[in-house]
Amino acid sequence: MVKALMVVLLVVIMAPLLGGLLTGIDRVLTARMQGRVGPPVLQPFYDVLKLLGKEALAANRRQVAWALGYLVLIIASLALFCLGGDLLIIVFTMAFAAGSFVLGGFSVRSPYSHIGSQRELLQMLAYEPVLILLALGVYLQTGSFMVKDLFHQSQPLLASMPLVFIALLIVLTIKIRKSPFDLATSHHGHQELVKGITTEYSGPYLALIEVTHWYELVLLLGLAAMFWTHPLGAGILLALAAFFIEMVIDNICARLTWNWMIKFTWTGGIILCLINLGVIWVLRAGGV
Amino acid sequence: MELINKSRVKSPWLLHYDGSSCNGCDIEVLACLTPIYDVERFGIINTGNPKHADILLITGGVNKKAARVVKNLYEQMPEPKVVVAVGVCACSGGVFHDCYNILGGIDRVIPVDVYVPGCAARPEAIIDGVVRALQVLAAKTDKEAVV
Amino acid sequence: MITGKYLVAVSIWLPVAAALLCWLGQSYSLRNIVSYLTGIILAVCALGLFLSGPFDYQPGEIWGLSWNTAISAADFALLALILYIGWRQRHKLIIILAAIQALLLICFDFGLGGSEIEPVPAFAVDHLAIIMALIINIVGSLICIYGVKYIAEHEEQHPVAKSRQPRFMFWLIIFLGAMNGLVFANNLYWMYFFWEVTTFCSFQLIGHDQSDEAIGNACRALWMNSLGGAAFALGLVILLRYGGGDYLSMQYLLSHHTAAGATGAILLAVSMLVLAGMTKSAQLPFQSWLLGAMVAPTPVSALLHSSTMVKAGVYLILRLAPVYAGTYLSSMTAIAGAFTFLAASVLAISQSNAKRVLAYSTVANLGLIIACAGINTPTAISAAIVLIIFHAVSKGLLFLCTGYVEHEIGSRDIEAMEGLADRLPAAATIFTIGIISMFLPPFGMLVGKWAAIESAAQLPLAAFLLVLASAVTALFWLKWLGRMLEGRPGAIAQREIMDSHYIASLGGLTAAAVLLSIFIGPVVNSMVTPAVTQYYFSPGLEANLETIAAGSGGLFSVWPLFILLALIAVAAGFLYQPRKVKNPPVYLCGENAGLPESTVFMTTGENMGEVKLSNYYFTGFLNEARWSRVVNRVGLIMILLLLGVTLW
Numbered sequence A: 001m002v003k004a005l006m007v008v009l010l011v012v013i014m015a016p017l018l019g020g021l022l023t024g025i026d027r028v029l030t031a032r033m034q035g036r037v038g039p040p041v042l043q044p045f046y047d048v049l050k051l052l053g054k055e056a057l058a059a060n061r062r063q064v065a066w067a068l069g070y071l072v073l074i075i076a077s078l079a080l081f082c083l084g085g086d087l088l089i090i091v092f093t094m095a096f097a098a099g100s101f102v103l104g105g106f107s108v109r110s111p112y113s114h115i116g117s118q119r120e121l122l123q124m125l126a127y128e129p130v131l132i133l134l135a136l137g138v139y140l141q142t143g144s145f146m147v148k149d150l151f152h153q154s155q156p157l158l159a160s161m162p163l164v165f166i167a168l169l170i171v172l173t174i175k176i177r178k179s180p181f182d183l184a185t186s187h188h189g190h191q192e193l194v195k196g197i198t199t200e201y202s203g204p205y206l207a208l209i210e211v212t213h214w215y216e217l218v219l220l221l222g223l224a225a226m227f228w229t230h231p232l233g234a235g236i237l238l239a240l241a242a243f244f245i246e247m248v249i250d251n252i253c254a255r256l257t258w259n260w261m262i263k264f265t266w267t268g269g270i271i272l273c274l275i276n277l278g279v280i281w282v283l284r285a286g287g288v
Numbered sequence B: 001m002e003l004i005n006k007s008r009v010k011s012p013w014l015l016h017y018d019g020s021s022c023n024g025c026d027i028e029v030l031a032c033l034t035p036i037y038d039v040e041r042f043g044i045i046n047t048g049n050p051k052h053a054d055i056l057l058i059t060g061g062v063n064k065k066a067a068r069v070v071k072n073l074y075e076q077m078p079e080p081k082v083v084v085a086v087g088v089c090a091c092s093g094g095v096f097h098d099c100y101n102i103l104g105g106i107d108r109v110i111p112v113d114v115y116v117p118g119c120a121a122r123p124e125a126i127i128d129g130v131v132r133a134l135q136v137l138a139a140k141t142d143k144e145a146v147v
Numbered sequence C: 001m002i003t004g005k006y007l008v009a010v011s012i013w014l015p016v017a018a019a020l021l022c023w024l025g026q027s028y029s030l031r032n033i034v035s036y037l038t039g040i041i042l043a044v045c046a047l048g049l050f051l052s053g054p055f056d057y058q059p060g061e062i063w064g065l066s067w068n069t070a071i072s073a074a075d076f077a078l079l080a081l082i083l084y085i086g087w088r089q090r091h092k093l094i095i096i097l098a099a100i101q102a103l104l105l106i107c108f109d110f111g112l113g114g115s116e117i118e119p120v121p122a123f124a125v126d127h128l129a130i131i132m133a134l135i136i137n138i139v140g141s142l143i144c145i146y147g148v149k150y151i152a153e154h155e156e157q158h159p160v161a162k163s164r165q166p167r168f169m170f171w172l173i174i175f176l177g178a179m180n181g182l183v184f185a186n187n188l189y190w191m192y193f194f195w196e197v198t199t200f201c202s203f204q205l206i207g208h209d210q211s212d213e214a215i216g217n218a219c220r221a222l223w224m225n226s227l228g229g230a231a232f233a234l235g236l237v238i239l240l241r242y243g244g245g246d247y248l249s250m251q252y253l254l255s256h257h258t259a260a261g262a263t264g265a266i267l268l269a270v271s272m273l274v275l276a277g278m279t280k281s282a283q284l285p286f287q288s289w290l291l292g293a294m295v296a297p298t299p300v301s302a303l304l305h306s307s308t309m310v311k312a313g314v315y316l317i318l319r320l321a322p323v324y325a326g327t328y329l330s331s332m333t334a335i336a337g338a339f340t341f342l343a344a345s346v347l348a349i350s351q352s353n354a355k356r357v358l359a360y361s362t363v364a365n366l367g368l369i370i371a372c373a374g375i376n377t378p379t380a381i382s383a384a385i386v387l388i389i390f391h392a393v394s395k396g397l398l399f400l401c402t403g404y405v406e407h408e409i410g411s412r413d414i415e416a417m418e419g420l421a422d423r424l425p426a427a428a429t430i431f432t433i434g435i436i437s438m439f440l441p442p443f444g445m446l447v448g449k450w451a452a453i454e455s456a457a458q459l460p461l462a463a464f465l466l467v468l469a470s471a472v473t474a475l476f477w478l479k480w481l482g483r484m485l486e487g488r489p490g491a492i493a494q495r496e497i498m499d500s501h502y503i504a505s506l507g508g509l510t511a512a513a514v515l516l517s518i519f520i521g522p523v524v525n526s527m528v529t530p531a532v533t534q535y536y537f538s539p540g541l542e543a544n545l546e547t548i549a550a551g552s553g554g555l556f557s558v559w560p561l562f563i564l565l566a567l568i569a570v571a572a573g574f575l576y577q578p579r580k581v582k583n584p585p586v587y588l589c590g591e592n593a594g595l596p597e598s599t600v601f602m603t604t605g606e607n608m609g610e611v612k613l614s615n616y617y618f619t620g621f622l623n624e625a626r627w628s629r630v631v632n633r634v635g636l637i638m639i640l641l642l643l644g645v646t647l648w
């Protein structure tokens, strides 16, 4: 119990530092890829600190409550993940968090945040099946939905679920709001005409959302690291590599429409998962 | 508090609005974002949303139609905020100052903190104007702290 | 068990008496008192049953006749009535199906000499039946209380020459009695009788408004359920012919076929009963009767969807699950259920009528429950029971709230509900809780769905369908909720005055939805686990549900999440203090018109426009009529396959 609390505390403190730093590195590397110098690595922290000091503007209380819900629920899923909890529950809690974000956007009668929310919903529709299938794949491979049981595996998950990993990369593109799938909103490194789902947030409330994105980034990279648990260092490298791939994709792609996104994920992503799970299932049924 | 004040200067987010410019200044503003000038070095971002912005950057003078818009945008920005008028049109109306529809410079509608002259204003001047604006911003917050 | 006997008798007969009283009494205040009293007594009865635990009960004789004969007679009378209705409506299908049922019953009663071997006991109240009784008598009674007020308002809005309120309450309350009989019945022949009574009640209730549409839809409900009834009767005849009288006892069936799995004719009979359950639970391709049932006044929908009618179908399928465990019938049932879950969820996206969204969601969730029954592991069965409990509460709540809102704003369209959070804050809060409790953690439905997907891993096709469906569900719920939460910056919430009937029913169900979810551990331990271990003799319950039950032992327990949700609500109050936070107008590219309504903007010229928002319904792609045809065909193929694998 005490140990669990310590882990949670560590997560709450360390994850945003890590996530903010990664975001900063992302911005610098992106700038370099575009032949620019880019901001300081600590730029995301400056941004959030500044936002914290700004005047609070909001439409109503529920808008703020849902944004807070987004933060708290993402922290909860990350904590569950770090405690080695049930993957399906982690995915469902993440869905609640994303839903909370969507409802925050819906809480104001504003055309821009509404369109953002609708698109975020479509993004959820696009990635949710892949995430659940990922959990199912982990179960088929290891016989357990628990993250902590992955550490008893001799063979990295990547060896048996390479296609699911590719599908996860697609999910990552959507979840960390990278082109071609940054439909609902993008990060502040992107210069936008209008910000989509976060349009009606400002000041400290926007800071809340930014910090949530940091937590979320760590959680998502954690999911990627899960594919190689022995040694964990390899998993971390894998996650960082995945993050780098996302950056490259972001810089070479234009934004696409939501129709395309749904088609792409529901055919490409889900079929990748299916083939992979099918192979595992057949191998297992064959007693290999 | 100290940390927040410091961050403020390091993370100016802009809202760029075209009052009724000839587009000359707008092109120069956008040029600031290109690799050559790369304003993101200073943490500057073009947000396109008053609710996220710290600095309102206006090109061109205001005409009767745009006056309401400028006021609205200004009011929707959270405090502390500053206004930069880019180009002579925005400063005083410029060559258009006695057009039938032009009210004059931006300061006819909202308080302006920094004037960047030039026709069109050069990117270096614009960046310099934003940096000045940051000083104003810092001064404003200091004053607030005293009050 | 002396008290138990009385409790069963009261649960069945009290609604009959109360219904008659409502009908004969004709006065609003009488209906009012009767519904409250009946509700309280029934709830106490159900709790009493829960405390007393399982028992069997064989009623004695009535006026020298055996009850079995009385029920036979009542059966024929009911079929004659249905035949008469079919003839009056000139509805061939109803006539044919009723005639088939009558013929089957004649075979059953006279041709096979079955009535001499009467299975005992007639009633067997086991853990599952007790759970159902709790749902029927508590949720159902709350709906009846709500119904008294609702139907009075309904008649004010749609005046009729002679008040039909007494008639409405009659059928509404008697429904509860029939459902109680159905869940307690051990003798399948008796169950069939109650089954037919619920079909008939729903026919009467759906047709309540007497419009052409209402009568048409009522007839559709009648023929589809008669089809199920015919399958049920056929199942009975096969059981009697190939098994013998003993096989008509549910307990006998369960205890003689658990684990080993039934074979041959018995399995065929079971598949017939499963088919009957599927029609009653409005599974594809029979979903149209439930969607059509939406024309009825809302309490009817609430009753049909949450605690009665459709739950009878899943109850039967779930009851029989141990009998067909390990057969192809089981796998096929799982796949058919999962397919319904997916198809109905997808169709729900295209709907803007709140009641139709709820209806599709009911069909979908029943599909999920049936899929669990088909997966047929102890965990899956527990999941199914958990889903039945929580679905009843949340769906009842959502329907009642929709009805309330409909009377307040005059529309049941989701688009008309925009900004409800400021117009009817209490209703919007109830909706928020109701909707979240349908599909998000840490509420009971999600726990059920989670257990379902975990146990579905054994059956990849079903698992795959469940995964897709579960992703789709979030879409239609969230976009609906989004419409209601929307508001203008700084709008002040209006005061809302709710009638006491509505406060009692909506408040009761909201409290139930939240409290049951918080105390899901005890609920699972004291109700669900016994109901499962009862028939799955090796209680190989995978540890998962037990960890929830343990409360804090597992890594997922619902407590921390509930605490977090409470924390969010409180902290939001601190973060947003109305006096300190400014509410600037929404961003409209600076074109705000500067009016107090901050969403008015200047358009061309000096004209003003108001922001218009609407949800995506994808009606171009998700054309309901077209897709219904497609999924109905697939559904039909599934049903045929289901029967096919049994014969094979």
Ligand code: SF4
Pocket (backbone or CB within 6 Å): B020, B021, B022, B023, B024, B025, B026, B059, B060, B086, B087, B088, B089, B090, B094, B095, B118, B119, B120, B121
């Ligand atoms: S200052 Fe010159 S370049 Fe700029 S808007 Fe005016 S006329 Fe155009």
